[in-house]
Amino acid sequence: MSRVRLIETTLLILFGLLLAAATVNDVTRQTHVNQRLIDDLRTWRAYTHHDYHNLSIEQTLFGERSQREVVCGNTTPGAPKSRIQVCLAIWGPVVDSKRVVHGGWYLPTGTEEDLRRHRYGCFGPASRGICPTAAEAAAEHRSTSAGARA
Amino acid sequence: MPRSPQISGWLGHLGGERLGYRVFLIAILAASVAYGVLLALLRAHTYNASLTRWAIGLVALLNLVVFAGPILISTDVFSYLAYARMGVVHGIDPYTHGPVAIVGDPVFYYVGHDWLHVATAYGPVYTLLSYPLGALGLVGGLWGMKLYALLASAATLALTWSVARRRGHDRVFALLAVGANPLYVIYGLGGAHNDLIMLALMMVAVAFTLSDRDAAAGATVVVGALVKATVAVLLPFMVLARRRSAAVYGALGALGLCALAGWLAFGVHGIDVVSALSRDSAFVSTDSFPNELAHLFGKPGVFPVDHDLLKAALVLIVIHLLWRTWRGYDWVAASGWALLAISVTSTWLLAWYILWPLPLAVITRDRRLLVATLFVQALFIAHQTSPLFAPVS
Numbered sequence: 001m002s003r004v005r006l007i008e009t010t011l012l013i014l015f016g017l018l019l020a021a022a023t024v025n026d027v028t029r030q031t032h033v034n035q036r037l038i039d040d041l042r043t044w045r046a047y048t049h050h051d052y053h054n055l056s057i058e059q060t061l062f063g064e065r066s067q068r069e070v071v072c073g074n075t076t077p078g079a080p081k082s083r084i085q086v087c088l089a090i091w092g093p094v095v096d097s098k099r100v101v102h103g104g105w106y107l108p109t110g111t112e113e114d115l116r117r118h119r120y121g122c123f124g125p126a127s128r129g130i131c132p133t134a135a136e137a138a139a140e141h142r143s144t145s146a147g148a149r150a
Numbered sequence: 151m152p153r154s155p156q157i158s159g160w161l162g163h164l165g166g167e168r169l170g171y172r173v174f175l176i177a178i179l180a181a182s183v184a185y186g187v188l189l190a191l192l193r194a195h196t197y198n199a200s201l202t203r204w205a206i207g208l209v210a211l212l213n214l215v216v217f218a219g220p221i222l223i224s225t226d227v228f229s230y231l232a233y234a235r236m237g238v239v240h241g242i243d244p245y246t247h248g249p250v251a252i253v254g255d256p257v258f259y260y261v262g263h264d265w266l267h268v269a270t271a272y273g274p275v276y277t278l279l280s281y282p283l284g285a286l287g288l289v290g291g292l293w294g295m296k297l298y299a300l301l302a303s304a305a306t307l308a309l310t311w312s313v314a315r316r317r318g319h320d321r322v323f324a325l326l327a328v329g330a331n332p333l334y335v336i337y338g339l340g341g342a343h344n345d346l347i348m349l350a351l352m353m354v355a356v357a358f359t360l361s362d363r364d365a366a367a368g369a370t371v372v373v374g375a376l377v378k379a380t381v382a383v384l385l386p387f388m389v390l391a392r393r394r395s396a397a398v399y400g401a402l403g404a405l406g407l408c409a410l411a412g413w414l415a416f417g418v419h420g421i422d423v424v425s426a427l428s429r430d431s432a433f434v435s436t437d438s439f440p441n442e443l444a445h446l447f448g449k450p451g452v453f454p455v456d457h458d459l460l461k462a463a464l465v466l467i468v469i470h471l472l473w474r475t476w477r478g479y480d481w482v483a484a485s486g487w488a489l490l491a492i493s494v495t496s497t498w499l500l501a502w503y504i505l506w507p508l509p510l511a512v513i514t515r516d517r518r519l520l521v522a523t524l525f526v527q528a529l530f531i532a533h534q535t536s537p538l539f540a541p542v543s
Contacts, residue, residue: 004474012518016525019494022442023529027536029445034540041542053543064450 036067036099040090043098044071047088054080058087058114061130067091072107072114084109087119089126102126152225153260157292161219175538181332182531186524188330192323205322209307209329213339217300221292222340223501225262230344231291232257233270233277234284244270244277245419256288269419271426273376274412276344295342302346303329303339309353310509316360317513324512327520331508333527337501345502348378353509355384356482364392365400372404376412379423380492380506383468384485390472391481430498432457437533438499452497460495467491479516486510486519494526504530 037057045051055073062068068091074083085107092100103124111118122131151169195201221227233244235255242251248267252258258266270277283294307329314324328334338346351374358367367388375382389397412420434441434452440460444452468491471484486507493503504527511520 009518012522016522018443018446019439019526019529022439022446023533025446026442026533027539030536031539034536034542037542038540 036094037069039094039097039099040069040071043090043101044073044088046098047101048073048075048086050074052077056080056114061114062089062091070104070114075106081110081112085111087114089124089130103128105131151220151222152228152262154221154228155256155260155289155292157289158218158220171537172541175535178332178336178531179535181336182528185330185332189323189327189524192320192326197320197322202322205326209325212330212335213300213303213307216335216339217296219340221296221342223337224341224343225260225265226344227292227295227342228257228260229262229265229270230272230280230295230342231283231288232261233272234280234291236284237277238281238284243416243419245416245422257291260288269426271430272344272378273408273423274416274420275373275376275408276347276378277420278411278415279347279377292342298344299339299342299346302350303334305350306346306353306509309350309357310512313353313357313360314513316357319513319515327512328509331505331527333501333530334505334508338505341502343502344378345505348374348381349505349509351377352381352384355388356510356513359388359392359397364388364394364396365403368397368400368402369404372401373408376408376423379427380489383488383492386472387475387481387484387488390475391484431461431496433498435498435500437501437530438497439494439529440497442533457497460497464491464495467495480514482510483514483516483519486514486523490519490523490526499530501530 037059040057041055044055050073052073055071058070058072061070068089070087070089072085072087074080075086076083086104087107088101088104090099090101092102101124103122103126105119105123105127106121107114107118108120116130117132117136119127119131216222229249232249232252232255235257236242236244236247236249236252240252240255246269248265248269249255249258249261250266279298280295283291283298285291286294307325310328311321311325314321337343351370355367355370355374358364358370368385371381371385371388375385385397385401409421438452440452440456444450444456468488471479471487475481475484489506489510490504493499493506496503504523507519507523511523514520
């Protein structure tokens with residue numbers, strides 16, 4: 001059985017090395033992602049001139065691996081999401097610890113989730129195809145009004 | 151710390167400040183290093199009575215401090231309580247509805263967002279065990295859950311001590327390797343996870359085999375599996391190694407009785423453990439090793455085909471372990487390897503899952519199991535540390 005044990009131990013060591021490499025790689029990758037997110041938050045604060053800390057970051061709107069983020073935060077002081085929010089679509093290389101804002105949109109007071117139908121006041125190229133069309137916005141407004149009456 | 155009712159507000163009088171994630175990470179790293187040094191020192195230390203008292207005192211202190219404190223890291227305990235309150239207070243079957251069915255209940259606010267629509271995945275024995283706590287209100291139920299975890303932890307540690315002695319191992323080392331383990335204390339006990347109840351029943355089953363009570367051992371494994379299904383993996387190794395039919399009869403008897411109780415209490419959904427397992431095995435957590443390996447090989451994450459490959463790998467490992475057990479390998483070690491393989495190949499890995507093999511690892515002669523278990527735990531902790539290098543705020 002010692003030969004079996006030797007093979008098992010060899011395989012265990014090799015697999016352990018693989019797991020260790022995967023872990024180190026993932027920590028490094030996540031650290032880079034975190035650094036990018038820090039730059040995105042800094043970009044939002046610089047763009048809006050608000051030094052708010054309760055900001056939300058959406059990383060998947062433009063694709064899982066796009067490295068394009070959407071950062072949302074209040075336009076006036078208040079609890080998170082309790083005010084009108086401005087969302088900025090941010091991507092590109094880091095220059096002076098900041099990235100480039102390619103557009104954005106607003107969300108009404110009390111909006112928990114950044115859904116297409118909630119967006120308005122869209123601006124910049126990033127909002128193309130992301131924001132509702134005029135017809136969709138009108139339909140949303142009608143359904144909201146009907147809901148309010150009911 | 152997860153959002154939680156103030157159950158340990160009186161500790162605030164001792165001073166200090168709210169625990170941030172960064173401080174928590176530094177503390178868990180320090181605790182892990184201290185744990186490693188402790189185990190290394192124990193290896194070089196000779197056994198004596200004062201060391202025994204010191205070890206028991208340390209483990210008791212750790213358990214009691216965490217018991218007295220707030221819920222740590224996970225919201226799972228609020229899900230347990232929500233399922234209990236669904237059944238007891240609201241008359242809703244937790245096997246067919248998620249906590250979203252009790253939006254107005256005080257516990258709903260604390261349930262993790264990902265689990266609001268998810269029906270319970272736990273076995274009927276656990277659900278029935280949790281029902282009395284559902285009637286105690288939010289804070290009373292929470293303390294009840296913490297008490298269950300503490301008692302289960304005490305039973306696991308006592309049995310680890312006893313079984314280590316009976317199998318000729320260093321019982322002090324065994325006690326400290328489990329009872330002072332940072333993942334066991336902080337994540338397992340701190341989160342009041344029902345995995346501790348499963349571990350206690352697992353150790354009861356091992357203890358029964360040492361007394362040649364195979365029927366009771368088989369029955370206990372089944373009861374444990376109807377708390378949390380994973381522990382069922384012990385049964386084939388036990389049966390194969392013991393080569394006695396009593397364990398099979400005991401298991402079948404317990405399965406029949408518990409299934410009947412589950413069916414009477416919850417209907418067919420209460421005994422359909424397979425569906426719940428299939429559903430949960432499709433989840434992916436960022437800390438799982440398959441997810442890390444996918445990133446290493448340049449993939450964005452785990453794909454459905456990977457789930458099939460992982461299941462195939464797990465089956466091969468279990469078959470190899472069964473063959474080894476048949477050829478005389480320690481069935482307890484084989485069971486521990488199988489539990490470790492389940493956690494490593496799972497795409498949904500949480501800290502308390504890598505506790506499963508630990509009590510078995512300290513009562514086997516094959517030291518590779520303990521080294522592998524602690525290595526996997528160390529990798530898990532290391533994987534948490536990226537916020538230390540680039541804190542997002």
